[in-house]
Structure formats: C-alpha cells, structure tokens
Amino acid sequence: MLLTLDHVTVAFGGLVAVSDVSFSVSEHEVLGLVGPNGAGKTTLFNAISGLVRPSKGKMTFCGHDLTGIPIHKRARIGIGRAFQVPQPMHELTVRENLIVAQHFGTGHSNPGKIDEILDLTRLGHKANRDAASSLALTEQKALEVGKALATNPRMLMLDEVLAGLETNGKRAFMQTLDDARQRFGVALLMVEHDIETISNTCQRVLVLNFGKLIADGSPEEVFRNPEVIRSYTGGETA
Amino acid sequence: MFDLVAQSVFSGLLAGAYYALIALGLALVFGTMRIINLAHGELVLLAGYIAYTAESRFGLDPLAALPAAIIIVALTSVIIYLLLTRIRVDREINSLILTFGIAIMLTNGILMIWSADIRSTTSGWYLDSIIIGDTLFAMNTEILFAVIGVLVVGAVWWWLSKSWYGRALRAVSSNRDAAKLMGIDPRTTEILSFAVAGLLASIAGIALYSGKVIEPSLGHSLTIKAFIITVLAGLGSVPGVLIGAVLIGVAESLTATLWSSALQGLVSMLLFLIVLLVMPSGLFGRTRRRG
Numbered sequence: 128m129l130l131t132l133d134h135v136t137v138a139f140g141g142l143v144a145v146s147d148v149s150f151s152v153s154e155h156e157v158l159g160l161v162g163p164n165g166a167g168k169t170t171l172f173n174a175i176s177g178l179v180r181p182s183k184g185k186m187t188f189c190g191h192d193l194t195g196i197p198i199h200k201r202a203r204i205g206i207g208r209a210f211q212v213p214q215p216m217h218e219l220t221v222r223e224n225l226i227v228a229q230h231f232g233t234g235h236s237n238p239g240k241i242d243e244i245l246d247l248t249r250l251g252h253k254a255n256r257d258a259a260s261s262l263a264l265t266e267q268k269a270l271e272v273g274k275a276l277a278t279n280p281r282m283l284m285l286d287e288v289l290a291g292l293e294t295n296g297k298r299a300f301m302q303t304l305d306d307a308r309q310r311f312g313v314a315l316l317m318v319e320h321d322i323e324t325i326s327n328t329c330q331r332v333l334v335l336n337f338g339k340l341i342a343d344g345s346p347e348e349v350f351r352n353p354e355v356i357r358s359y360t361g362g363e364t365a
Numbered sequence: 366m367f368d369l370v371a372q373s374v375f376s377g378l379l380a381g382a383y384y385a386l387i388a389l390g391l392a393l394v395f396g397t398m399r400i401i402n403l404a405h406g407e408l409v410l411l412a413g414y415i416a417y418t419a420e421s422r423f424g425l426d427p428l429a430a431l432p433a434a435i436i437i438v439a440l441t442s443v444i445i446y447l448l449l450t451r452i453r454v455d456r457e458i459n460s461l462i463l464t465f466g467i468a469i470m471l472t473n474g475i476l477m478i479w480s481a482d483i484r485s486t487t488s489g490w491y492l493d494s495i496i497i498g499d500t501l502f503a504m505n506t507e508i509l510f511a512v513i514g515v516l517v518v519g520a521v522w523w524w525l526s527k528s529w530y531g532r533a534l535r536a537v538s539s540n541r542d543a544a545k546l547m548g549i550d551p552r553t554t555e556i557l558s559f560a561v562a563g564l565l566a567s568i569a570g571i572a573l574y575s576g577k578v579i580e581p582s583l584g585h586s587l588t589i590k591a592f593i594i595t596v597l598a599g600l601g602s603v604p605g606v607l608i609g610a611v612l613i614g615v616a617e618s619l620t621a622t623l624w625s626s627a628l629q630g631l632v633s634m635l636l637f638l639i640v641l642l643v644m645p646s647g648l649f650g651r652t653r654r655r656g
Contacts, residue, residue, distance in 0.1 A: 176546060202548035214543035218535040218601065227532045232548035278547055 128187075129154050129282050129314055130175065130206075135184030137167070137174050137338075144170040146338040147184070152282060157308065157315045159325040159346070162335035163358055168318045169211075171335065172286055175316075176208045177201050189281065202232040207280025207313070211287040213267035215258035221245075221270060222254040225277045232278025241277065247306055248273040265296050269303065276307055283307070285317040289324060297321070301328055322350065334358070368500055373622035374615055375497075379507040381614030382514035383576065385607045386569040387587055388594035389521055390442075390562035395592075396601040397525075397538040397558055399457050403464040404445060406587030407471035408563060412438050412570020413579040414475055417484045427486055427575040434567040441471075442563030443556055450552070468584060476581040485578040510572035515607065517568060522603040524561070534558050538601075593637050599650020609648055612636065 130152040137145040145167040152158050160168050173179040175186065177198035186193040191204050216224050225241050245251040248269040253261055262270060268288050275283055285304070289297045301324065308315055319325050325332055326346040334342040334349060336358040342349045349355055391405040402408075412434040419430035445467055452459045486492070491506040525531040536544040537551045544551060573579060573587075594613060598605030613633045620632040640648065 178542060197550075198542075198545040199548050199550045202546055208546050210543070214540045216536040216539035216543065218539050219532065223532060224536075227529075227536050227549070228547040230529055231533060234548075274543075274547060 128152070129156075129189060130316075131187045132175075133185040133187075135171075135174060135181045135186060137170050137179055138182045143338055145174065145181070145335075148335070148338075148340045149184075150333055150340060150343055152314055152316055154281070155308070155312060155314055156331065157329050158317070159329035159332040160316060160318045160335065161320070161322065161325055161332060165337075166335040166358075167338040168335055169286060170338075172208070172284055172318060176206060176284065199231070202278045202280075203234065205279070205281035206284070207232075207275035207278050207282065208284040209268075209271040209275045209286065209288050211290055213264075213271040215262070215267060215270055215274075217258060219258055220255050221250055221258050221262070224258050224270060224274055228274040228277040229279070240279075243310070244273045244276050247276075247310065248303060264291060265300070268292070268300065272303065272307065276311060276313070279311075280313050282314040282316060285315060285319075287318050287320065289319060289321060297324060304328075326350065369622055370619070372501055373618045375501045376503070376507075377615030377618030378611055379503055379511040379614070380618060381611030382511035382607070383507070383572055384590060384594055384610035384614055385518055386510065386514040386565070386572050388591040388598075388606050388610055389517065389603075390565035390569070391588070391591040392595040392598065392603070392606045393521065393525075393558060393565065394562045395595055396603075397534050398555060399538075400449060400460045401464070401592065402442075402445065402562070403461060403588055404468040404471055404584075405464075405562070405566060405591055406589075407468045407475070407584035408438050408442060408566035409570045409573060409587050409591075410475060410579060410581070410584045411441065411471060412567040413574035414479050414484070414570075415567075416486075416571045416574040417479070417579065420486060420488065421484075426488060427491070427571050431567060431571055434570060435564050438567045438570070439560045439563030442559045442566065446556055446559035468588070472581055472584050475584075479581065481581055483578050483580045484574070486575045488575070491575040504576065506572070506576040510576065513568065513572070517565065518603060518607045521561075521565070525603060530554055530557055593633070597637055597640055597647055599644075599647025602647070602649035605647065605649030612648075 128151045133149055135145060135148050136143065148171065162168055170179060174181050188204060188206060193201065219227060222241065225244055226236065229241060230236055245254050250266060250269055250273060253266065258270060272288065289300060292300060304315060307313065329346060331344065332346050332349040333340060334355050341358060342352050342355050387409060391402055394400050394402050415434040415437060416427040416430040419425040419433065420427055445464065448463060449460050452463065492504055494502050494504050496502055525535065533549045533554045536549055537554050541551055594606060594609045597609035613636065616636050617629040617633050620629050
C-alpha cells in the first residue's frame, strides 16, 4: 500500500471537517475523490500533505507514519501536490520552478528529467520565461503539475486542477496526466467536480459528504449508489 | 570648476558603493521576507565597534576584525530572526515594533560596553589619500570599500539568483506553502538569510569604522539610509541597491560641492520622493502579481 488512512478525523475547534475516514491508495492507482462543496475534500488533502494536522487517526505513506513528518519532508518521501489555484514561485523562471522543486524535493539534480517534464507539460518553449507574467492559465496549471512531478512523487494529489478549463483544455490536460502516470509511474489521487472526467479516468472513486466517507468503489457502482445521488441532489430523490 | 564637479562625482560614486554595503543586508531581508529589520543599523554599528576593539585593544588592522565581527553580528542577526518567529500574527507590522525595541537595546548595550565617546580608526593607511589621474583624490579606505562594495553586491546577486539556497529563499518569498510542499524548509532558508544579512552588516560596519567616525547613537541613521536605498532600488532588486546607493551618493556629493553640505540630506530625500512619485515600485522593483 502507498497511502493508508486509518480513522482520520480533522476538526477545527468544534467543526468536524473530516470525520473518521479510512481508505488506502495502492501503487499506480488512479483514484478520484468527489463530494459536494464543503464535504471536506480539500481538508483531507491538506491533512495528507501536512498543511493541517488531524485530531485523530493515523496516516502512513510507504511505511512512514506521517504524524511527525513536517510538510517539507513529506515531499521527499514521495507525496506531490498540485493546487486548484496554481501556486508558481513568481520570482523564478519556469525551469527554475522545476529545478528548485527537484533539488529540494529529491535531494539531487537531474536535468534530463526536467527536460522530460518540460516536454510532457508542453512548457519547453517558455522554460526560461518568468513564471509570474508569461503563462496562460492552462500553462500555469501544467507548471503546477510539473513542479509536483519534479519532486519525484510516488503519489500525486491533484486538487481540482481541471477547474476553469474548457472541454478541449480538460481533455488535453487529462492526456498530460495520463502520460505522466505512465512515464513516471505515479499514483493519482484527484479531487474533481466533473463527474464525467472522474468516470472516464478513475479506476476507483471515493465520495465524501459532510466529512464522512459514504462510498468507495468503481465509478459505475459509486454513481449508482442512492446515498451518493442524494448527497449531490440535496436530499431530493433522483 | 570642471575639476571640482568631476571630483565631486567621483567621491559620490565611492560613497555610493559604501552606502550599498550599508543597505544590502536590510535589502536582502526586506526583499525576501518583507521584514524591515529596524535594528540593521545597530548591527552595522556593532561590527564597527568590534573593529574598534580589535584595533585599540589588540593592535589589529580593522579588516582583521572581520571574522570575529561576522560571528558575533551574524549570531545576533539570527537571534533577531528567532525572536521574530515568535510573532504569530501580522508578522510584517509587528516585526517593526520588535526590531525597533531590539535596536534600542543594542544601542544601549553598545553605550554600556564602549561608552558614548566618538571613535575612529588610528590606522594611518586607511585615511591616507591617493591621487588618480592627477586630479581625483580619494582616501584608501574609500577606494578599498568601494571595490569591496561592488564585489559584495555581485556576490549577493549571484547567491540569490543562482545558488540553491538563494533560489529556495526566493521560492519561500513567492509562496511559502508551495515551497514547503516542494521540500523546502522555510526556517532553514530564512535563518541562513538572516546570517548572510549579519555578514553583510559586518563588512559594512568595518567600512564605517575605517572611513568615518562611530558613536552609539549612529544606528538609526544608518537604518534610515539603508531603508531609503532599499525602497529607491525597488524591493528584491540587488543591482538596484548599488544603483540607488550611487544615485544618493552622487546627489549628496554634488549638493555639498555646488550648494551647501547642510542641504545634503534634504536633496537625497527629495530625490527619493521624486523617484517614488514617478516610479512607485522603485527603480527596479517589479510590480508584484498575486494569485
């Protein structure tokens, strides 16, 4: 098992954002995480990457107990993350963003892999441009994924990276992700609103509602589950 | 008249390189962490007094005090950083109050240890003048530290733009959480940059001691000068610090020659205000984009 969550709860004061969630991710798996707004998807992501601390439960990644591992060390054991709103390092060029991620995320430099990532994310022609001012939204998102790939992750967490892209953009981006998965052998854990994309790409889907995990299975069975349908339609019978 | 102006511009250039040395440590910390270290001038002054002790007590050349100054000042600078990390909310604003308080403590510490007397170097070589091309005069110390100033600006520029820790520092400054997720420990990089700021203050302090006079109350005026140059340069621009500093140096020097030395401060402040009026983000500052 790559990642295992064992009865993880995240609470902010009295508000329970993630409640008693257990699941695991295996190597090379493509796993979707869906749920209505406020279901706790991003909080769960934050807990795995270390931005928030779970109040209960245990998380392990590749045999490491994540509890005592600070964020910057989680990158080194193989957890990569791309944000919904791209977070490029403004003051660095596109290539620098990647090589800094690689150097600090893996502890060594490998220019060959940087070129491969630039090629994969179709950012080669902008490699030496400023990350702040010269990238369109799609390219910023590609850089976001590229940065995460540069840290040599075994699992890549994608937080609504498709949001804001039009249909063709989405398709192209999914192609990039699929290439990345095949070339670098990473597992993908993706939060996404677009059910169609999830159904087409994920082997397995998790559904969160009010912080609880209400379904875990193949897209076909999950999206036929009455509880899942209820959570999406707000209680009306579908 | 021409000779006078030429001499004045030349002296201004030398003064500018020296000002750059004074400003660089503050510019580094301000540019990368948005922390204005109001105790920066006191750090410079502390190094000056260490050079004084080395010279008066142990008969050493002021420059020979550099290793000791670097250790003490860099350590002080790192302690300031560690205190700053205790601030949990509004780090940018609250750090002003904290560093202002530290500045007062340092001033009084200096006063206690070294008394209020004015000190200056007794090493003759530094104050000897040389003549360049028959017409231009300068003290050895001015030439020496102008050269060192330019070299140090180059070194800091290289460090920030090409070294791993420089890049990590810029990464942390652009986006702290994203930098962490890439494996960068922000604390290590920030401690390192405060230590480097201390090192820069040490060099500046020795330049100060071997070319001017020092007294315990000098710190805040050094901080103000460093701050003006940093803002004039534009946040985050290292070459801008040198150019801004030279601009101030030449303007002050020409004012003294052509008008009156009493108006030096006024003219450099006016220059500062005019530049900011026309270019609000400084000479080389980038307009920062968010999101």
